[in-house]
Amino acid sequence: xxxxxxxxxxxxxxxxxxxxxxxxxxxxxxxxxxxxxxxxxxxxxxxxxxxxxxxxxxxxxxxxxxxxxxxxxxxxxxxxxxxxxxxxxxxxxxxxxxxxxxxxxxxxxxxxxxxxxxxxxxxxxxxxxxxxxxxxxxxxxxxxxxxxxxxxxxxxxxxxxxxxxxxxxxxxxxxxxxxxxxxxxxxxxxxxxxxxxxxxxxxxxxxxxxxxxxxxxxxxxxxxxxxxxxxxxxxxxxxxxxxxxxxxxxxxxxxxxxxxxxxxxxxxxxxxxxxxxxxxxxxxxxxxxxxxxxxxxxxxxxxxxxxxxxxxxxxxxxxxxxxxxxxxxxxxxxxxxxxxxxxxxxxxxxxxxxxxxxxxxxxxxxxxxxxxxxxxxxxxxxxxxxxxxxxxxxxxxxxxxxxxxxxxxxx
Ligand code: FAD
Numbered sequence: 001x002x003x004x005x006x007x008x009x010x011x012x013x014x015x016x017x018x019x020x021x022x023x024x025x026x027x028x029x030x031x032x033x034x035x036x037x038x039x040x041x042x043x044x045x046x047x048x049x050x051x052x053x054x055x056x057x058x059x060x061x062x063x064x065x066x067x068x069x070x071x072x073x074x075x076x077x078x079x080x081x082x083x084x085x086x087x088x089x090x091x092x093x094x095x096x097x098x099x100x101x102x103x104x105x106x107x108x109x110x111x112x113x114x115x116x117x118x119x120x121x122x123x124x125x126x127x128x129x130x131x132x133x134x135x136x137x138x139x140x141x142x143x144x145x146x147x148x149x150x151x152x153x154x155x156x157x158x159x160x161x162x163x164x165x166x167x168x169x170x171x172x173x174x175x176x177x178x179x180x181x182x183x184x185x186x187x188x189x190x191x192x193x194x195x196x197x198x199x200x201x202x203x204x205x206x207x208x209x210x211x212x213x214x215x216x217x218x219x220x221x222x223x224x225x226x227x228x229x230x231x232x233x234x235x236x237x238x239x240x241x242x243x244x245x246x247x248x249x250x251x252x253x254x255x256x257x258x259x260x261x262x263x264x265x266x267x268x269x270x271x272x273x274x275x276x277x278x279x280x281x282x283x284x285x286x287x288x289x290x291x292x293x294x295x296x297x298x299x300x301x302x303x304x305x306x307x308x309x310x311x312x313x314x315x316x317x318x319x320x321x322x323x324x325x326x327x328x329x330x331x332x333x334x335x336x337x338x339x340x341x342x343x344x345x346x347x348x349x350x351x352x353x354x355x356x357x358x359x360x361x362x363x364x365x366x367x368x369x370x371x372x373x374x375x376x377x378x379x380x381x382x383x384x385x386x387x388x389x390x391x392x393x394x395x396x397x398x399x400x401x402x403x404x405x406x407x408x409x410x411x
Pocket of ligand 1: 037283304362
């Protein structure tokens with residue numbers, strides 16, 4: 001471990017930031033760690049916000065990963081919640097919190113950037129009661145309350161989050177309209193052949209899925225939203241509108257820092273998660289990192305597993321840069337739709353998507369680029385997906401994956 005590191009600062013008190021803190025203590029770091037979080041609560045897990053929290057029989061509370069007490073006493077963290085970083089002084093090695101002139105400055109020897117992403121909004125809907133993005137605990141609790149009240153639901157965007165909200169609404173028997181500009185849900189993430197199966201999942205669960213159309217107007221009265229107009233000329237009545245239209249890196253505060261940023265605002269890092277500035281690493285949804293398993297494709301993943309892995313790896317590499325190795329990240333995500341578990345491992349950019357099993361309740365597709373397997377998508381193949389992860393990491397020929405697919409697996 002580098003011995004001249006005494007003061008660590010982690011900006012972003014969520015999954016990647018927490019994993020970074022835990023990795024520092026696990027590595028035997030005994031100096032100070034300051035964890036800055038913009039939200040007014042201790043780190044918590046986001047996937048349940050669009051799953052268990054919205055289910056009719058799910059818990060109506062958001063539990064933290066650890067209590068504040070545990071973070072302070074067991075992990076020895078100076079936790080500051082409701083304290084967004086507002087600037088970064090790379091030359092002076094300081095993070096600014098609060099207004100530039102009156103805010104405080106926190107010195108660091110090593111810094112982890114883990115500020116994640118912020119939900120995109122749709123300007124005509126901003127501030128209209130009943131219109132919500134879904135990124136934070138506060139968003140999730142507001143949507144849960146509206147579902148409990150039996151509101152009619154319209155969802156803009158049939159990505160993971162929009163589709164999970166649609167599933168929760170249907171589980172309650174509520175009418176739900178899901179509006180998607182593309183011809184199918186998730187086309188960019190899984191490719192058209194697989195997206196068609198996902199369309200079927202929504203329709204057979206009773207979701208009114210409108211594809212190839214966009215919201216043009218919002219209707220409201222004094223008490224809130226009442227519906228939406230779409231570009232196909234139809235209108236959709238709704239008292240709850242959920243925006244599932246993506247997220248952007250939370251880096252406005254870094255814009256004048258001189259740190260190298262991607263054109264979408266994400267932080268550019270190398271394969272060890274080091275940024276362009278000495279002693280500064282980035283991890284999680286905010287980071288654009290090369291995927292060494294895929295010949296250096298540079299991507300910004302918004303997946304739980306990579307945020308957790310990168311948080312820990314960024315800290316290990318910061319503490320011991322001479323031992324740093326490129327992270328062997330293989331993108332992986334899961335999502336729960338209408339009682340089905342969707343899982344994808346690898347990347348969807350492929351020369352061929354080979355559907356092995358077309359039945360929606362046990363679907364399997366493999367993705368080929370050149371001669372190798374680069375991705376696999378399953379529905380309800382909980383353990384099976386990991387077989388293909390091994391092939392992807394090992395750069396196995398596509399034929400080997402096809403042979404594997406012909407072998408019965410535990411699902
Ligand atoms: P984030 O979780 O976004 O956390 C960043 C934190 O930094 C936030 O708390 C933010 O308030 C804080 N912050 C931002 N700016 C500042 C600042 N200037 N100063 C201080 N703090 C700041 N992934 C899956 O693989 N499977 C799923 O099923 C799945 N479901 C999801 C459901 C929902 C509703 C959401 C929102 C995400 C889901 N994800 C899922 C994605 C997964 O949760 C994210 O990839 C993960 O949370 C990323 O962690 P992170 O720590 O990088 O960023």
